[in-house]
Amino acid sequence: MxxxxxxxxxxxxxxxxxxxxxxxxxxxxxxxxxxxxxxxxxxxxxxxxxxxxxxxxxxxxxxTLGKYQxxxxxxxxxxxxxxxxxxxxxxxxxTPDDWFKSNVTNYRTSESWRNSAERLRADTARLVQDKDQLTFRTQQETSKNLGERVSDITFWKSEIQHEIENQIAETNALLEVKKRLERALSETEGPLQTAQECLYHRERRAGIDLVHDDVERNLLKEVDVIKSCQERMRRHIDKSVQQLSNNRAAQHELERDHSDKYSALRIDSRCHVLRNTSDGIAYHRGVEKVDATVSVPETWAKFSDDNLLRSQSERAASAKLRDDIENLLNITSNEMWTQFNNVNVSFTNRIAETADAKNKLQMHLAKTLQEMFSTEQTIAHIKRAIAEKDSPMRVAQTRLDERTRRPNVELCRDPSQLRLAGEVMTIDDTINILKSRLREAEDTLQGLVHTKASLEHDLSVKANSLFIDQEKCMGMRKTFPSTPRLVGYS
Known part of the structure; x- marks a missing residue:
């Protein structure tokens, strides 16, 4: 109805x-x-x-239905x-029934609403009392939770502050070690340039003295050692730069977290002391419906804990890197000093060998000059001997020519004829032998001349090598950076 x-x-x-x-x-x-x-x-x-x-x-x-229309x-x-x-x-x-039914409905509705109002008044009194107590308890619990929250924030804030101080100290220590490493790297440029100039000067050696000797091998090794040390230093400098960046990033996160916690502590402390009679309280309609939170207590604590763990991890890595840099400085200093001494020993030995070879060359040159003088005398003697064979040859040949004019049967092959023919042949063989020996003597003299020129050239080469090794190279290698400078101390 x-x-x-x-x-x-x-x-x-x-x-x-x-x-x-x-x-x-x-x-x-x-x-x-x-x-x-x-x-x-x-x-x-x-x-x-x-x-x-x-x-x-x-x-x-x-x-209408098509064809059935x-x-x-x-x-x-x-x-x-x-x-x-x-x-x-x-x-x-x-209808009348409707009219009576409408009246009955109105009566019943009025009675129902009166009963509801009575129950509402009684329930309202109880509700007001319960809600007052609930509001008081809720406010007390909220104040308690705010106090606990203030304590938690204070704890994490102090932990973060302590870690920030440790991180700053570690960053400063790593920065100081990095500066030492950079100074040590700059100190290696002098020895490297010296070794390279020694190699450059030794390229000016001439002839046979352009030998790949121990000095050159040790010089090349010294260059490789210094470059290897420089490369390791540069790698550790890059690592220290990256580590400093990581330390500053971790410190920045801690400082930002510390700043946020300072602001949160100030806000929550003010909220904790607010009372119903405090000044500055006002309505903020709909604020309870705005959920601007981005974390829960677990993730909130984990965020700060992760920042602390990250900072501690970076500090541990930074401390390890500082130890590695200290070890690197000591190792590279010892390697460069050892190789420097090896090169100097090689230079000393090579200079001694070159001086000895030069002395021997001078001795052989003197003997060669003496032998050349003797060979020249021998050549002159052979030439005189050959000249002395001209007269006997003309006598023998004249006799044979005269005997060819004997008449008729007197042209007899008698012993005189045979002897004259043998004499001519003997003298001719003698002249040929002497000429051959003359050519040998002249060749020998030419060889001695070449040997003399070679010895003189070799002497000049040895003198040049001695000048390069002893004067130029060893003159540059008289000084070398001290150990404190090689480990970065000024």
Missing amino acids: EMAGSTLTATYTRPKSVGHNFLPSISTMTASYKSHAPPHALTQSLSLPWRPSTYYKVAQVNP RSFPSTLDKIPPLSASNRTALFTRY
Whole structure:
């Protein structure tokens, strides 16, 4: 049943349908509307809730079915309109039963609301008392939680402050070691330049003295040792730069966390001392619905703990790097000093060998000059011997020529003839042998001349090598950075 005062047009303005919701048949509707009203009287009544013309106008919107569409006009167009008396009878609004039921409903509603109001007053008194106690307890618990929160923030703030101080001290220590390492690296440039200049000067050696000797091997090794030391120093400088960056990043995170905790501690401390009678309290509508939090207590504590762990890890890595740099400085200093001494020993030995070779060359040059003088005398003696064989050869050949003029049978191959022929051949062989020996002596003299030139050239080479090794190279290698300077102390 509907509430009193509502419009009941849906119940009493339309007849009940019988059995189905379909439209009545055309024939039935035509028979039921045999009215004497004019055909268009009902269609012009627009204030009625039920308009038959509209009803049938909507009903006749049924689509025609293709080939089954009737070709004759529909009977719906011939429905007559209702008369005014019929409309009044059909459209009555309420019934007496509705009127009595509405009154009973009002009585019951009033009684129900009075009972509800009594219960509400009693429940409200209890509710107010309970909520007062709940509000007091809630405020006490909130104040307690704020006090605990202030204690937690104070604890973490002190831990972070202590770690910041340790981190600053470690960063300063690493920065000092880095400066020492940079000074030590700059000190290695002098020995490296000296070794490279020694190699450059020794490239000016001439001839056979351009030998890959122990001095050159040790010089090359010294260059490699110094460059290796420099490379390790540069790597550790890069590591220290990266470690300093990590230390500062960790310190920055700690300082930012410390600043946030300082602000949070100031805010929570002010919140903790707020009371109902405090100044500055006001309404902030809807603030409880705004959830701007980004963490929970677990993640909040873990954030600070992670910052502390990161800082401690970076401090441990920084301390290890400082120890590595100290060891590197000592190791590189010892390596460079050892190789410097090895090069100097090699130079000393090589200078001694070169001086000895030079002395021997001078001795051999003197002997060669003496031998050249003797060979020249021998050549002159051979030439005289060959010249002395001309006269005997002419005598023998003249005798043979004269004997060819003997007449007839006197041309006898007698022992004299045979002896003269043998004498000519003997003298000729002697001359040939002497000439051959002369050529050998001259070749020997030429070889001695070449040897002399070679010895003189080798002597100049040895003198040049001695000058390079003894004067230029060893002159530069008289000084070397001290151990304190090689480990970075000024």
